[in-house]
Amino acid sequence: MCGIVGYIGKQAAAPVILEGLSKLEYRGYDSAGMAVFNGETIQIKKSVGRLKVLEELTHGGATMPGNVGIGHTRWATHGAPSDVNSHPHYNASETIAVVHNGIIENYLPLKEKLVSKGYQFVSDTDTEVLAHLIDYYYKGNPLEAITKVMHRVQGSYALGIMFAEHPDQIFAVRKDSPLIVGQNEDGCFIASDVPAILKYTRKVYFIENQEVVRLRADHMHFYTVDEEEITKEPVTIDWDADAAEKGGYEHFMLKEMYEQPKTVTDTLMPRIKDNDIVIEELGMSDDEIKAIKKIFIVACGSAYHTGVTAKYIIEGAARIPVEVDVASEFRYRKPILEEGTMVVVISQSGETADTLAALRESQKLGHKVLGIVNVVGSSIAREADNVMYTWAGPEIAVATTKAYSAQLIALYLLAMKFGKVRGQIDDATFIDMLESLKKLPSQIEMLLSNKERIQRFANRYVGAKDVFFIGRGIDYAISMEGSLKLKEISYIHSEAYAAGELKHGTISLIEEGTLVAAVATQDALFQKTLSNMVEVKARGAFVLAVTNEGNTDIEKAADYVIYIPKTHPYFTNSLAIIPLQLFGYYVAVGKGCDVDKPRNLAKSVTVE
Numbered sequence: 379m380c381g382i383v384g385y386i387g388k389q390a391a392a393p394v395i396l397e398g399l400s401k402l403e404y405r406g407y408d409s410a411g412m413a414v415f416n417g418e419t420i421q422i423k424k425s426v427g428r429l430k431v432l433e434e435l436t437h438g439g440a441t442m443p444g445n446v447g448i449g450h451t452r453w454a455t456h457g458a459p460s461d462v463n464s465h466p467h468y469n470a471s472e473t474i475a476v477v478h479n480g481i482i483e484n485y486l487p488l489k490e491k492l493v494s495k496g497y498q499f500v501s502d503t504d505t506e507v508l509a510h511l512i513d514y515y516y517k518g519n520p521l522e523a524i525t526k527v528m529h530r531v532q533g534s535y536a537l538g539i540m541f542a543e544h545p546d547q548i549f550a551v552r553k554d555s556p557l558i559v560g561q562n563e564d565g566c567f568i569a570s571d572v573p574a575i576l577k578y579t580r581k582v583y584f585i586e587n588q589e590v591v592r593l594r595a596d597h598m599h600f601y602t603v604d605e606e607e608i609t610k611e612p613v614t615i616d617w618d619a620d621a622a623e624k625g626g627y628e629h630f631m632l633k634e635m636y637e638q639p640k641t642v643t644d645t646l647m648p649r650i651k652d653n654d655i656v657i658e659e660l661g662m663s664d665d666e667i668k669a670i671k672k673i674f675i676v677a678c679g680s681a682y683h684t685g686v687t688a689k690y691i692i693e694g695a696a697r698i699p700v701e702v703d704v705a706s707e708f709r710y711r712k713p714i715l716e717e718g719t720m721v722v723v724i725s726q727s728g729e730t731a732d733t734l735a736a737l738r739e740s741q742k743l744g745h746k747v748l749g750i751v752n753v754v755g756s757s758i759a760r761e762a763d764n765v766m767y768t769w770a771g772p773e774i775a776v777a778t779t780k781a782y783s784a785q786l787i788a789l790y791l792l793a794m795k796f797g798k799v800r801g802q803i804d805d806a807t808f809i810d811m812l813e814s815l816k817k818l819p820s821q822i823e824m825l826l827s828n829k830e831r832i833q834r835f836a837n838r839y840v841g842a843k844d845v846f847f848i849g850r851g852i853d854y855a856i857s858m859e860g861s862l863k864l865k866e867i868s869y870i871h872s873e874a875y876a877a878g879e880l881k882h883g884t885i886s887l888i889e890e891g892t893l894v895a896a897v898a899t900q901d902a903l904f905q906k907t908l909s910n911m912v913e914v915k916a917r918g919a920f921v922l923a924v925t926n927e928g929n930t931d932i933e934k935a936a937d938y939v940i941y942i943p944k945t946h947p948y949f950t951n952s953l954a955i956i957p958l959q960l961f962g963y964y965v966a967v968g969k970g971c972d973v974d975k976p977r978n979l980a981k982s983v984t985v986e
């Protein structure tokens with residue numbers, strides 16, 4: 379979702395901004411723009427479309443000389459994607475330029491007020507209100523004007539702001555939308571996310587809610603919304619810069635799928651010690667674990683799907699009731715969180731607006747929240763009471779793969795830890811489960827090495843209209859993720875159904891040749907799912923089955939079978955998802971889709 383990059387320093391700003399924005403492309407956007415101070419005025423160029431349109435428009439930044447600038451990739455919320463709605467936005471005299479990520483909720487009353495005072499608007503965006511409102515309050519002191527605006531606006535915002543009258547400064551402001559600043563010997567940077575400036579600096583500062591940063595070429599000053607200066611400590615980013623590059627793979631998504639054995643190892647192994655599971659970050663004593671009465675898992679999209687998997691495992695292995703909710707529903711449905719309820723939020727980015735709001739809502743109701751988060755220093759990581767990191771490294775492809783796999787591991791560890799402490803898992807079973815966990819990386823590797831076979835199968839389905847995924851129990855959770863992977867990147871309509879539910883309506887959509895992917899990895903439910911496969915096959919479906927090695931009976935009901943290696947029944951998701959990810963990927967590649975940046979999607983969903 380919208381990307382912001384700003385630069386002030388010795389180098390030409392435009393190329394730095396274009397380069398930075400290209401590293402934020404993964405966030406999803408539909409238009410791009412830049413503002414650069416050329417020594418006399420603030421020059422703006424912007425255009426709907428991919429970043430390369432802006433690059434061509436500015437000859438790689440050469441037509442926008444100057445050492446101070448801000449840039450933006452826009453993911454439309456207020457107003458359609460268009461040149462005029464693209465950022466940056468100006469005030470009337472073109473002396474103030476603003477880029478914005480987030481939503482100004484009270485922009486309409488503010489706009490009416492400004493119009494009544496003679497301000498004229500050229501775009502349909504909420505952001506333009508900010509440019510005019512800053513202008514309204516600006517009496518020569520940029521910091522004063524900005525903080526006044528912060529007191530007036532409601533909603534979420536990360537802002538980059540520049541003033542023609544103060545060309546030696548740019549400003550960064552944040553509330554509920556991510557923004558960082560960084561510095562090197564040449565200058566200072568603003569960015570929505572670390573990859574944008576990793577090439578230039580590893581020393582970054584995470585801006586907290588309602589803080590303002592004044593950046594000059596050689597230093598930065600931090601302020602509260604009341605203009606009080608504050609000091610902040612930098613964080614050193616220790617990512618390998620290559621981690622945010624494609625490294626020879628055709629797409630980030632493929633690269634990230636191939637990183638899954640490592641991701642699983644990195645998330646798992648540091649937490650296994652002397653045949654036990656040690657999750658120091660959990661911050662809970664055994665007595666506290668024994669006292670848990672209920673767990674509420676809240677997340678969005680694929681992270682929600684890992685929560686659905688966890689429900690089956692935690693309830694089965696630890697006998698703790700689990701409720702799973704999508705964050706956008708949870709936050710507004712007045713959730714009942716009784717005493718003894720533990721809240722777990724799951725998020726790769728750590729910035730998903732609804733998940734963050736769910737976390738805050740839970741804390742407001744007096745509950746501690748455990749965050750399972752991938753991005754170190756993200757909002758959820760900072761606000762959760764305890765954080766269990768998934769060590770997946772930067773995930774660039776919009777469709778999650780490796781972070782999803784890492785989230786599963788974190789949740790398995792929690793379930794096993796709780797099960798053991800509460801006396802629900804005996805020692806022998808526990809050791810057996812640990813052994814199964816340790817085998818997952820090599821088993822995933824083996825499944826990935828089979829990619830050509832899946833690719834050949836996927837090529838047959840590039841013209842598919844509808845695809846259904848079915849499964850029971852954990853297999854239903856896997857189906858949900860398999861279905862999402864396919865539809866989000868290939869644009870083929872797809873749905874996941876609990877296998878027993880299909881005949882309550884949806885089976886009427888099955889026609890001759892419709893692809894039904896049946897996941898059947900749970901021995902206890904195998905025969906039941908087999909019956910559902912027979913039902914759809916009898917109605918003309920082509921059945922793809924994903925099951926455990928040895929379950930050759932399935933060949934009676936399936937047209938095509940993918941076998942996964944044997945593991946503990948609780949962990950089959952980690953294996954069954956691999957061929958389904960590959961399937962979605964190769965269908966999308968076969969259709970010529972923009973796999974890493976699917977239309978309309980954003981990597982970091984920072985608006986609700």
Ligand code: F6R
Pocket residue numbers: 678679680681682724725726727728729730733776777778779862863866981982983
């Ligand atoms: C799908 C996908 C999304 C995210 C969802 C939550 O491939 O990536 O469904 O899982 O937007 O994002 P995070 O985990 O960043 O909170």
